[in-house]
Amino acid sequence: MTDDVLLVHGGNPLEGEIQIRGAKNLVPKAMVAALLGQGPSRLRSVPDIRDVKVVRGLLQLHGVTVRTGDEEGELILDPSHVESANVADIDAHAGSSRIPILFCGPLLHRLGHAFIPGLGGCDIGGRPVDFHFEVLRQFGATIEKHPQGTYLVAAQRLRGTKIELPYPSVGATEQVLLTAVLAEGVTELRNAAIEPEIVDLICVLQKMGAIISMGTDRTILITGVDELDGYTHRALPDRLEAASWACAALATKGDIYIRGAEQIPMMTFLNTFRKVGGAYEIDDAGIRFWHPGGELKAIALETDVHPGFQTDWQQPLVVALTQATGLSIVHETVYESRLGFTGALNQMGAHIQLYRECLGGTPCRFGARNFNHSAVVSGPSKLMGAELVIPDLRGGFSYLIAALAAEGTSTVHGIDLINRGYENFMDKLRDLGAHIELPSEAEPVEVGLTA
Numbered sequence: 001m002t003d004d005v006l007l008v009h010g011g012n013p014l015e016g017e018i019q020i021r022g023a024k025n026l027v028p029k030a031m032v033a034a035l036l037g038q039g040p041s042r043l044r045s046v047p048d049i050r051d052v053k054v055v056r057g058l059l060q061l062h063g064v065t066v067r068t069g070d071e072e073g074e075l076i077l078d079p080s081h082v083e084s085a086n087v088a089d090i091d092a093h094a095g096s097s098r099i100p101i102l103f104c105g106p107l108l109h110r111l112g113h114a115f116i117p118g119l120g121g122c123d124i125g126g127r128p129v130d131f132h133f134e135v136l137r138q139f140g141a142t143i144e145k146h147p148q149g150t151y152l153v154a155a156q157r158l159r160g161t162k163i164e165l166p167y168p169s170v171g172a173t174e175q176v177l178l179t180a181v182l183a184e185g186v187t188e189l190r191n192a193a194i195e196p197e198i199v200d201l202i203c204v205l206q207k208m209g210a211i212i213s214m215g216t217d218r219t220i221l222i223t224g225v226d227e228l229d230g231y232t233h234r235a236l237p238d239r240l241e242a243a244s245w246a247c248a249a250l251a252t253k254g255d256i257y258i259r260g261a262e263q264i265p266m267m268t269f270l271n272t273f274r275k276v277g278g279a280y281e282i283d284d285a286g287i288r289f290w291h292p293g294g295e296l297k298a299i300a301l302e303t304d305v306h307p308g309f310q311t312d313w314q315q316p317l318v319v320a321l322t323q324a325t326g327l328s329i330v331h332e333t334v335y336e337s338r339l340g341f342t343g344a345l346n347q348m349g350a351h352i353q354l355y356r357e358c359l360g361g362t363p364c365r366f367g368a369r370n371f372n373h374s375a376v377v378s379g380p381s382k383l384m385g386a387e388l389v390i391p392d393l394r395g396g397f398s399y400l401i402a403a404l405a406a407e408g409t410s411t412v413h414g415i416d417l418i419n420r421g422y423e424n425f426m427d428k429l430r431d432l433g434a435h436i437e438l439p440s441e442a443e444p445v446e447v448g449l450t451a
């Protein structure tokens, strides 16, 4: 297990430049969309992260040929042989990521049946997939649950339908898009999620020949077509990774230029970053984020679906808020259990109190349900190195930020989880001047507070 441990010697500002590539929350889905095409697709700016490897493996198992193109980060996906694939080994992919659920529509269209292994993804709430199965039933699929996964059948071509999601779920919206594009007739989706990654997936599907229009009121209309072709597409940059590095700059009093970061998908984050007292500068190629000196300011923050403050930004920002003066309030309204990571920050010296109530104004789905989903962060706190065990992807990156901002050395266990969504994060940390070591490289060190 020592390979999965990182020693972080904190106390130095992160400074320099890093490059981000395609979004973790778009790229695997665009790869799945390639299954819908008659011909090969070409996806550019694909990051080297584990979720991409998982989907690549699953596509290959389903007969899709996946090879790298001439450009760095380019994948060519050819679905010509899907019909003759042997998926006997699919169980090996159980628990690997959330993406297998999105294979349903494309496989039902191509083969008339699909087997979906158990899902993985971050442990930040119950993460049910009831909306997915309900919409697939509405399209005409039948669904059987088995201990190893879910088996779906479409006895005939799936039919367009009218759907209203109970909540604007990102995954369920993508499920509808990937299914409706080849269904017979028109699908009207109400209360859809409209995250930038979804809009980019719509762009991919439109390039393939789909007819999709977005209304102003979370309504999406999809007119099914008989056939789709391959696409050529450059994935939108990872705004979640960009925000994570921006929070690292703020918490460590650093200065990071993020090449590839874009303003429009980050507008809400940029406003919050400025309210906290962070500085940024946008140019054609990226965004520079830095701590301008002086005190950071406490804020009230509520996570929400787009265009609200994205939940995946919450954990890294909370680390920066431990350095702000006063009481910050954070109300997590997207996942019921996304604040558990704060316990370890308290062991490092932070003062974060969790509440079951909806603090900050708007009542949410979790208010009356006994979940610790609001936090009061009291700062500024001096953080000390600690022994940390990574709980989930963003929580893991947040622990790295905290360890880098802390005095002394932290031992961070479970760092491999970060590879799921952050490309080459250790190289990037080193490029930014972080003092990190794998235990095999380290002199014996004195570890700070223990967890």
Ligand SMILES: CC(=O)N[C@H]1[C@@H](OP(=O)(O)OP(=O)(O)OC[C@H]2O[C@@H](n3ccc(=O)[nH]c3=O)[C@H](O)[C@@H]2O)O[C@H](CO)[C@@H](O)[C@@H]1O
Residues within 6 Å of the ligand: 024, 025, 026, 098, 099, 125, 126, 127, 128, 129, 130, 131, 132, 167, 168, 169, 170, 171, 172, 193, 195, 310, 311, 312, 334, 335, 336
């Ligand atoms: C791979 C990927 O893109 N992951 C992102 C995606 O996750 P994911 O697509 O899984 O998230 P959803 O938007 O579906 O989930 C939002 C909320 O809806 C609930 N829900 C969802 C589906 C369902 O069938 N039933 C149900 O109750 C969830 O429990 C959660 O409370 O969007 C989230 C919200 O922006 C992000 O945090 C994740 O990074």
Ligand SMILES: C=C(OP(=O)(O)O)C(=O)O
Residues within 6 Å of the ligand: 024, 097, 098, 120, 121, 122, 123, 124, 312, 393, 394, 421
């Ligand atoms: C929650 C996340 O991802 P996933 O849905 O893949 O678990 C995330 O990216 O922070």
